[in-house]
Amino acid sequence: MSEFDMPDRYAVMGYPVGHSKSPAIHLMFARQFKDNIEYTAIQVEPGGFAQAVEQFRIAGGCGLNVTVPFKLEAYSLAELHTDLAQKAQAANTLRFNHDGKIEAHNTDGPGLVRDLSRLMDIAWNDPAGSGPPSAFRGKNVLILGAGGAVRGVLAPLLACSPDSVVIANRTIARAQELIGIFGGPTISACGFHDLCGQRFDIVINGTSASLQGEMPPLPMGIFNAGALAYDMMYGDSPTPFMKWARQHGAPSVADGLGMLVEQAAESYYFWRGKRPDTAAVMAALRARS
Ligand SMILES: NC(=O)c1ccc[n+]([C@@H]2O[C@H](COP(=O)([O-])OP(=O)(O)OC[C@H]3O[C@@H](n4cnc5c(N)ncnc54)[C@H](OP(=O)(O)O)[C@@H]3O)[C@@H](O)[C@H]2O)c1
Numbered sequence: 001m002s003e004f005d006m007p008d009r010y011a012v013m014g015y016p017v018g019h020s021k022s023p024a025i026h027l028m029f030a031r032q033f034k035d036n037i038e039y040t041a042i043q044v045e046p047g048g049f050a051q052a053v054e055q056f057r058i059a060g061g062c063g064l065n066v067t068v069p070f071k072l073e074a075y076s077l078a079e080l081h082t083d084l085a086q087k088a089q090a091a092n093t094l095r096f097n098h099d100g101k102i103e104a105h106n107t108d109g110p111g112l113v114r115d116l117s118r119l120m121d122i123a124w125n126d127p128a129g130s131g132p133p134s135a136f137r138g139k140n141v142l143i144l145g146a147g148g149a150v151r152g153v154l155a156p157l158l159a160c161s162p163d164s165v166v167i168a169n170r171t172i173a174r175a176q177e178l179i180g181i182f183g184g185p186t187i188s189a190c191g192f193h194d195l196c197g198q199r200f201d202i203v204i205n206g207t208s209a210s211l212q213g214e215m216p217p218l219p220m221g222i223f224n225a226g227a228l229a230y231d232m233m234y235g236d237s238p239t240p241f242m243k244w245a246r247q248h249g250a251p252s253v254a255d256g257l258g259m260l261v262e263q264a265a266e267s268y269y270f271w272r273g274k275r276p277d278t279a280a281v282m283a284a285l286r287a288r289s
Contacts, residue, residue, distance in 0.1 A: 007038040009060055010271065013052060014067035017041045021285065022065055025264045028284060029276035049073050057096050063271040064094040065264070071106075071148055078104035082270075087155040087182075090148055093267040105270050108149060109156030111263025112232070112256075114278075116202065119228055119254055136162035140224070142200040143167045144192075144216050144241075145207035146174035149232055153206070154182045166200070168192050170207075170216065192216050199224045203245070205231040210239035223250045232256040236289045258282055 012022040018041065026039040044052045049070045056064065066074040074091040075081065080103040085091045091104035113135070117123075122135045141162045143150055146169035158165065165187045169175035175189035196219040203222060209215050210233040223229065229245030234257040238246075242253045258278075265276045 005036050006060075007036045008062045008272075009056075010037060010039045010063050010065070011042045011056060011061065012039075012065040012067060013042045013044045013049065013056075013070060015044055015046055015069060017043045017067065020067065021260065022067075022264060024285070025261055025281055026268065028281045029265065029268050032276050032280070033272075033274055035272065035274075044070065050077055053077060053094070053102070057102070062096060063267070065267055066092050066094060068148075071152075075104050078102040080104070082106070084109055084152075084155060088152040090152055092152070092263065093270055095271055105267070106152050107263040107266035107270065108152035108259070109154070110266045111259045111261075112153045112204075113156045113160055114262040114266075115254075115256075115258035116204075116228070116230065118258065118262075119230070119252065120202075133159065134161050136160040136202070138163060139201040140199070141165045141202045141204070142195070142198075142222065144203070144205045144218075145169055146171070146178050146189075147206070147208065150206040151178060151181075153204075154178060158182060158184065158187065162186065162202075164188070166190060166195070166198070168195055168216070192218055195219050195222055198222060199227075201227050203227065203229045203250070205229075205233070205239075205241040208233070210235075210241055213240060215240040215244055218244070220248055223248065226251060228252040228254065230254050230256070232259060234260060257285060261285070 012020050020041045023039045030037040071090040079101045082105040085104040085106045088106045091106050093105040093107050095103045139162045167175040167189045172191045179189045201224050227250050229250035231239045231241045233239050234255040245253050261278045261282050265278050269275050
């Protein structure tokens with residue numbers, strides 16, 4: 001690499017986006033490979049997404065991450081879609097291909113499954129695939145929420161063959177809609193109060209309640225021995241869901257920082273065909289907070 005080489009340009013677009021850790025994460029990935037990249041955070045006003053993407057592409061951009069509220073629009077804008085984007089009908093990653101076409105991908109699901117596997121010491125032998133096919137066999141999984149994030153993670157989660165997946169949501173109809181899309185004998189939908197008397201091995205909070213300092217109204221006794229409680233949200237201190245899970249018997253509790261880093265690594269792989277060392281980046285981020 002000479003000092004005259006232009007960096008490959010990437011960015012994350014969202015509204016708001018100032019809080020995003022994606023630039024720091026991708027620059028750490030690039031350093032691992034001595035890749036010459038630039039990665040910025042671009043705040044885009046609602047209504048201006050398509051124009052912002054086109055401007056970025058014309059200026060030589062190679063790829064984008066997309067966050068709230070543009071994941072559905074990113075999917076619609078793209079001419080090509082990976083299987084995972086198609087299943088989620090939403091995209092968090094765009095790639096500008098050499099033929100000028102925009103290709104959409106969704107890395108949230110592989111990111112979550114990789115992080116859960118890491119936390120449960122389940123080996124991941126397939127570097128490019130969507131997850132170990134039997135990683136969650138024998139596990140009963142509860143997912144709280146039925147919004148965009150849950151929609152994005154369901155297919156990769158189901159591909160890991162858990163014994164059952166229950167989706168519980170405040171608005172039950174939205175959970176039922178997901179059953180209609182991803183349905184199968186092992187997946188069901190309910191409200192929070194219907195969880196009384198049920199126990200789970202993995203409980204994933206995919207609601208945005210933690211953002212408001214709240215948590216879903218869950219009954220006691222939902223954790224099996226050895227259960228993992230996982231909040232997709234992350235922050236400098238434990239979320240309300242994480243605190244509640246600890247108080248109510250979950251032996252392992254984690255936030256979504258690992259998912260964030262893993263989904264970023266999947267994006268990096270999609271753009272550049274290289275798989276970063278995520279553990280080193282997670283350790284660096286934890287040390288900063
Ligand atoms: N770590 C990562 O890499 C990562 C990636 C993506 C998302 N996330 C996180 O995932 C979470 C969900 O994001 P999203 O994009 O799916 O949001 P979303 O599409 O707006 O969906 C929000 C969900 O939360 C539920 N909800 C909101 N407030 C609630 C409350 N007070 N009590 C109970 N349920 C409540 C909603 O229920 P109703 O259907 O009843 O409205 C809905 O199911 C956010 O915290 C986000 O930060 C993390």
